[in-house]
Amino acid sequence: MELGRVFPAGRPAPLRALNAPPSGRYDAAWIRARLSGPDPDDQDVGSRTASAAAWADDVALAPAHLTPAAVLVPIITGSSPAILLTKRTETLRRHSGQVSFPGGRIDPTDASPEEAALRETQEEIGLDPASIELIGRLRDYTTGTGFRVTPVLGLLAPGYRTILSPAEVADAFELPFATLLDPAAPERRSAELQGQTRHYWVWPHEKHHIWGATAAILVHLAHRLRRGDASGL
Numbered sequence: 001m002e003l004g005r006v007f008p009a010g011r012p013a014p015l016r017a018l019n020a021p022p023s024g025r026y027d028a029a030w031i032r033a034r035l036s037g038p039d040p041d042d043q044d045v046g047s048r049t050a051s052a053a054a055w056a057d058d059v060a061l062a063p064a065h066l067t068p069a070a071v072l073v074p075i076i077t078g079s080s081p082a083i084l085l086t087k088r089t090e091t092l093r094r095h096s097g098q099v100s101f102p103g104g105r106i107d108p109t110d111a112s113p114e115e116a117a118l119r120e121t122q123e124e125i126g127l128d129p130a131s132i133e134l135i136g137r138l139r140d141y142t143t144g145t146g147f148r149v150t151p152v153l154g155l156l157a158p159g160y161r162t163i164l165s166p167a168e169v170a171d172a173f174e175l176p177f178a179t180l181l182d183p184a185a186p187e188r189r190s191a192e193l194q195g196q197t198r199h200y201w202v203w204p205h206e207k208h209h210i211w212g213a214t215a216a217i218l219v220h221l222a223h224r225l226r227r228g229d230a231s232g233l
Contacts, residue, residue: 026177028077028133028155034225035136035153066148070113071103072121073151073221074132078158082174083218086125087208089170099210101151101217102127102169113137113150125172126163132156138220143213151217175205175218181226186219 074084088098102121110116118129138151162172179185187202189211201215210218 025079026081026181031075031077031081031155031225032135065146066142067146068106068113068150069104069147070106070110070117070120070150070152071101071217072117072132073101073138073153073217074121074127074156075153076156076158076160076174080158081177083177083180083221084156084160085173085175085208085210085214086164086169087171087173089166089168098212098214099205099208100214103149103152105147106150114152117150117152117154124165124169126165127156127160131160138217138224141213141216149213149217151220153221171208173205173208175203175210179204180218180222186215186222 076082076084086100086102088100102124103117104120104124106113106116107119110119114134118132118134121127121132122129133155134152135155136153138153141149141151143149164170164172185204187204188199189202190197190199192198200211201219203210203215203218
């Protein structure tokens with residue numbers, strides 16, 4: 001679900017260089033260690049309240065009422081780790097054709113953001129919730145379209161199979177870790193909209209345009225993966 005423009009927290013620090021793990025592999029154990037526990041650098045790309053003064057114009061435009069939503073950030077493990085993303089169909093009423101994570105609104109019947117993210121993922125791309133290992137969350141994001149989004153982190157083993165919902169999802173594809181962990185990969189852009197300067201992230205991909213909330217969540221994930229773990233990397 002691509003949720004449009006994200007209200008950034010402030011000008012984020014450059015992505016940190018990342019030392020490779022001793023094994024030379026970014027395996028599931030390494031990913032768990034990096035993403036467990038709080039991250040002191042969350043405020044670099046976190047919620048709009050972390051540094052409101054830096055983005056006063058954008059913060060002032062935040063809707064008074066926010067709709068809770070959740071997305072799954074599927075991290076594919078194995079010898080070629082990657083992030084699983086989707087492309088919405090061109091026929092959808094909102095954000096058609098945009099790159100997104102699987103997810104959507106949190107229904108009253110959902111017990112948690114995790115349950116909502118898993119439910120929406122199964123509906124959109126057919127992944128069995130039992131095949132996903134939940135390992136945590138990223139900080140919530142507020143979007144210009146009035147959503148408060150909880151990104152739920154999940155590990156997915158290689159060899160997974162997707163069954164795309166033809167009404168919602170046109171494609172499912174992977175963003176390699178090599179791109180995610182490249183400090184020079186994400187680009188910060190700005191545009192004028194209704195007399196205001198808006199800032200947003202863009203990630204490179206040979207086929208798809210990755211921007212907005214999805215791109216910002218990927219930047220946040222990249223920061224998290226660059227924090228030190230118990231081994232001091």
